[in-house]
Amino acid sequence: MPKAQLFITCLGDQFYTQTLQNMTQLLEHLGVELSFPPEQTCCGQPHFNNGFESQAREVARNFLHAFGRSDAPIIGPSGSCVSMVKHHYPGLFPIGTPEHDLAAEISSRTFEFTEYLVNELKVTDVGAVYPHKVTYHASCHYLREMGLKTEAKTLLNAVKGLEFIPLNEEETCCGFGGAFTVTYPEVSRSMMENKVKNILASGADTVVMCEPGCLMNVAGGLHKAGSNIKAMHIIDLLASK
Numbered sequence: 001m002p003k004a005q006l007f008i009t010c011l012g013d014q015f016y017t018q019t020l021q022n023m024t025q026l027l028e029h030l031g032v033e034l035s036f037p038p039e040q041t042c043c044g045q046p047h048f049n050n051g052f053e054s055q056a057r058e059v060a061r062n063f064l065h066a067f068g069r070s071d072a073p074i075i076g077p078s079g080s081c082v083s084m085v086k087h088h089y090p091g092l093f094p095i096g097t098p099e100h101d102l103a104a105e106i107s108s109r110t111f112e113f114t115e116y117l118v119n120e121l122k123v124t125d126v127g128a129v130y131p132h133k134v135t136y137h138a139s140c141h142y143l144r145e146m147g148l149k150t151e152a153k154t155l156l157n158a159v160k161g162l163e164f165i166p167l168n169e170e171e172t173c174c175g176f177g178g179a180f181t182v183t184y185p186e187v188s189r190s191m192m193e194n195k196v197k198n199i200l201a202s203g204a205d206t207v208v209m210c211e212p213g214c215l216m217n218v219a220g221g222l223h224k225a226g227s228n229i230k231a232m233h234i235i236d237l238l239a240s241k
Contacts, residue, residue: 002121003033005067007076007085007110010042011212016077019212022239023077023113026126030117039066045084048092050179057092064089064102073120074110077235079142079211080178082112087145112142113235114151114210124158130240131161135204137195137218138171139211152210152234159237167207168198176217196221199229206230208237 004027012020027034044059063085067074076082086107093100117123134156142148156164175181175191195218199207207222207229209215219231 001031001033003035003070003072004116005070005072005074006034006036007040007043007067007074007081008036009076009078009081009212011216012077015216016212016233019077019233019235023075023235026235026239027075030121030123030126032121035070035072037066037069043081043084045081046178048084048088053092060089060092060103061099064099064106067106068102071109073116074106075113075116076110077113077210077212077233079112079139079146079148080213082110082115083141083145085110112146112148112210114155115146115148118151118154124154126155126158126238128158128238128240129160130206130237132206133163133165133204134159134206134208134237135165135167135199135202136170137167137174137199137207137209137214139209139214140173140177142210143171148210152208155234155238156208159240165202165204167202167204169194172198174214174217174221176211176213178213181217192217192221196225196227200225200227204229206232206237208232208234210234 008020041062042059044056047056089103089107090100093103173191174195175188181188215231215233222229222231
């Protein structure tokens with residue numbers, strides 16, 4: 001039986017607890033034995049992205065302590081948070097130090113949820129049923145830093161009853177970018193409105209993504225536009241029966 005550790009992320013913990021429950025249930029249904037390191041906190045991405053590297057390092061140390069006591073894979077529902085651990089943790093610590101070695105080892109076994117299903121478990125069909133027209137937004141970190149281009153669509157294409165509709169400018173940023181929304185609110189709003197315009201024009205009744213931050217932003221944009229189109233995390237769609 002494969003084992004894995006749950007990395008729940010901040011937005012997941014604060015706003016998307018049902019998504020986390022669905023992630024747990026899907027993994028357990030696939031026979032994965034899960035554990036939850038209770039000491040985990042933020043991955044440090046907000047500090048890191050805003051130039052506070054020393055603070056990010058302290059948060060990373062806590063993450064290494066929490067997840068370093070097991071050699072099981074670490075699975076998260078967010079491409080950006082997983083990318084922080086996978087691509088930026090080793091660089092926070094000097095080469096040759098035990099912390100650098102541990103960060104590099106942990107980064108090698110940290111996976112985004114769809115990446116873990118498709119590329120590690122070799123699962124493409126989880127038995128989901130969702131008879132709706134669905135389009136897909138490719139989140140920036142998921143696509144560009146993680147390099148995940150086909151995994152989400154592979155899982156969506158196996159969902160019974162789902163009609164997939166391509167999204168114009170699928171790979172264009174939705175304008176979230178964490179602190180970007182606060183630092184450059186006008187630019188962020190324009191990008192979000194452009195994304196919503198394309199979603200409205202798609203003819204889909206559901207838009208899916210793999211990133212809680214993008215989900216929050218897009219869902220808010222759709223609500224502001226008065227649209228009934230549903231914004232969903234892919235985990236929630238895959239939990240549909």
